[in-house]
Amino acid sequence: MEEENKEPTVSEISIEEDQDHADTYVVKIDNKFFINVTVCDFYPEEGKLREWIREIQAIYGKKNRRNLIVGFSALCSNGNANNGRRSKGNRVEKENPYELLQLCVGSHCLLMELCPYRRFPRVVKEFLYDNRTIVVGVGIERIAEKLEKDREEDGLVIRKRVELRKEAEKLFPGNNFEKFSLEELGMAVFGGEVGFAKPKNIRWWDFRTTGDHARKLTKQMIKYACAEAFLACKMGQFC
Numbered sequence: 001m002e003e004e005n006k007e008p009t010v011s012e013i014s015i016e017e018d019q020d021h022a023d024t025y026v027v028k029i030d031n032k033f034f035i036n037v038t039v040c041d042f043y044p045e046e047g048k049l050r051e052w053i054r055e056i057q058a059i060y061g062k063k064n065r066r067n068l069i070v071g072f073s074a075l076c077s078n079g080n081a082n083n084g085r086r087s088k089g090n091r092v093e094k095e096n097p098y099e100l101l102q103l104c105v106g107s108h109c110l111l112m113e114l115c116p117y118r119r120f121p122r123v124v125k126e127f128l129y130d131n132r133t134i135v136v137g138v139g140i141e142r143i144a145e146k147l148e149k150d151r152e153e154d155g156l157v158i159r160k161r162v163e164l165r166k167e168a169e170k171l172f173p174g175n176n177f178e179k180f181s182l183e184e185l186g187m188a189v190f191g192g193e194v195g196f197a198k199p200k201n202i203r204w205w206d207f208r209t210t211g212d213h214a215r216k217l218t219k220q221m222i223k224y225a226c227a228e229a230f231l232a233c234k235m236g237q238f239c
Contacts, residue, residue: 011196015223025219027109027226029194035107037226039217042115049112050123056105061132071104071233072135072161073182074114074147075225077204097150100217104229111217111225120154128158136162136236138182164232167239186231189238194231198224 011030015037018024025037038052060068076096101112101124112124127133135158137143144158165177168189177185187195202224205215217225 011194013196013223013227015219015226017219023216025222025226027223027230029196029227029230033107033194033230035104035109035226035230037109037111037222039222040110040112041216042113042118044112044121046121046123049110049121052108052110053123053127056108059108060106067132067134068105069233069236070133070135071102071109071229071231071236072137072140072143072158073102073228073232074098074143075100075102098147100225101147102225102229104226104233106233107230109226109229111222111229113217114150116150120151120156125154125156128156131159134160134162134236136164136167137232138164138180138185140164162236164235164239168235171239182228182231186235189235194234196224196227196231198228 014028016026016028018026023039023041025039027035027037029035038048040048056068076099078096097114097116099114101110101114103110103112112121114120128135135144140161140163144161148156148158164182164185165180168177168180168185169175171189175188177188180188183196183198199220202221203218204221206218207215
């Protein structure tokens with residue numbers, strides 16, 4: 001772990017849209033990490049989701065035949081869930097269902113918008129239930145349990161999940177990371193290698209005047225949602 005008196009470095013995060021493939025982006029962290037991002041809206045195509053899962057299984061399953069480490073979180077636009085904290089007097093997150101699912105395996109990220117009135121995609125449900133899929137995150141139990149409750153009618157079960165705070169405490173004995181946010185834990189584990197400060201206020205939606213759907217995620221939202229899932233995945237691999 002880095003010395004406490006050393007000022008941590010904040011990573012520079014940028015995003016570029018793939019002009020040849022719709023809803024596909026590349027997020028760069030300090031021009032050192034390049035993450036391919038696929039965004040699925042409220043009406044996801046099962047074929048598109050299946051292709052993403054097959055791709056990561058083909059790439060990363062060969063390196064680890066037993067398990068896939070998946071950086072995992074979920075967000076709602078009226079409350080931030082990725083820190084796994086309970087805000088005193090703020091019941092927004094508890095009352096509202098999650099609107100965005102964040103998954104990252106290696107350098108491949110999937111951001112999937114969630115709609116409470118549409119069924120949870122079967123191919124993603126099967127992936128999260130797979131015995132070889134291990135989801136890792138901060139506040140993972142509470143986030144996973146809430147998502148399962150949100151999607152109880154769809155039979156969603158996230159079988160294997162690992163709390164990164166506890167794994168970090170094993171890696172750095174004598175430290176207590178119980179109240180650390182995802183960003184704070186990343187700074188503690190990696191120092192200045194991967195660290196970012198997520199803005200307090202992020203505009204979620206760009207409202208379209210043309211096209212099939214009325215809105216889409218802003219590039220700023222995509223950028224930081226990807227960075228969160230990537231950081232969780234990287235810590236899961238390291239710890």
